[in-house]
Amino acid sequence: MYFIANWKMFGGVNSLNSLDKVIKFIKSFKKKKLIQIIYCPPNTLINLMSRKFRNININVGSQNCHEQKDYGPYTGSVNCRMLKNAGAKYVIIGHSEVRQSGESNDLINKKIQTAIKSGLKVIFCVGETIQQKRKKLTKKVLSKQIKLGLNNVKNKKNIIIAYEPVWSIGTGIIPKPLELLKTINFLKKKLKYNKILYGGSVNSKNINQLKSIYNLDGYLIGGASQDPKKFIDIIKKTYI
Numbered sequence: 107m108y109f110i111a112n113w114k115m116f117g118g119v120n121s122l123n124s125l126d127k128v129i130k131f132i133k134s135f136k137k138k139k140l141i142q143i144i145y146c147p148p149n150t151l152i153n154l155m156s157r158k159f160r161n162i163n164i165n166v167g168s169q170n171c172h173e174q175k176d177y178g179p180y181t182g183s184v185n186c187r188m189l190k191n192a193g194a195k196y197v198i199i200g201h202s203e204v205r206q207s208g209e210s211n212d213l214i215n216k217k218i219q220t221a222i223k224s225g226l227k228v229i230f231c232v233g234e235t236i237q238q239k240r241k242k243l244t245k246k247v248l249s250k251q252i253k254l255g256l257n258n259v260k261n262k263k264n265i266i267i268a269y270e271p272v273w274s275i276g277t278g279i280i281p282k283p284l285e286l287l288k289t290i291n292f293l294k295k296k297l298k299y300n301k302i303l304y305g306g307s308v309n310s311k312n313i314n315q316l317k318s319i320y321n322l323d324g325y326l327i328g329g330a331s332q333d334p335k336k337f338i339d340i341i342k343k344t345y346i
């Protein structure tokens with residue numbers, strides 16, 4: 107199971123102290139071989155964080171990347187080569203918060219191609235808005251995001267899919283179990299060999315409900331991942 111922490115635009119150097127609790131927990135966790143934890147902090151913390159996790163099986167990722175593989179005159183941008191150099195092994199691409207600021211499926215596709223070529227593993231986010239859900243367009247939207255996002259991507263082995271319904275992110279609302287089960291099954295049929303995660307308001311309370319979705323391969327966790335106790339609780343409860 108994957109437990110991916112997306113810190114979004116939160117956290118400074120002092121926030122790294124809170125990870126001591128997570129490191130201590132993992133060292134003594136009996137099921138540690140069954141899980142993969144990935145922290146995606148703001149880029150400013152990638153290097154320090156990857157040093158902190160040097161002796162433990164926790165990986166670090168970025169939350170976005172530039173689509174160009176090489177260095178270039180793109181003020182404010184960071185490419186995969188730089189992220190890798192800083193210690194990242196993963197990169198989140200296509201998060202709805204980035205899509206909302208104008209990122210197209212075509213740009214997402216370019217970023218995915220570049221990330222794979224650069225040797226980063228990709229956490230590819232897909233999900234429908236509330237309006238699309240109300241119009242029963244979920245499957246259509248997901249199919250399109252996947253088709254265009256993965257267009258001409260030959261090597262899909264290093265891609266993890268994160269299904270994040272936009273209406274669930276930061277709202278405290280999660281999909282009904284049967285609905286989620288069906289959507290994950292739909293994605294599994296499309297992408298037989300990829301891990302499929304769920305993201306959107308995952309917390310230490312609703313994890314008991316979410317873990318009943320047997321075909322999920324893990325969670326992409328926003329708000330709750332910033333608090334080590336809540337994050338550890340989510341992992342523990344997944345295995346109770």
Ligand code: 13P
Pocket residue numbers: 112201270274275276277278305306307308326327328329330
């Ligand atoms: P929340 O867990 O805060 O709803 O965020 C989910 C998310 O966007 C993870 O990428």
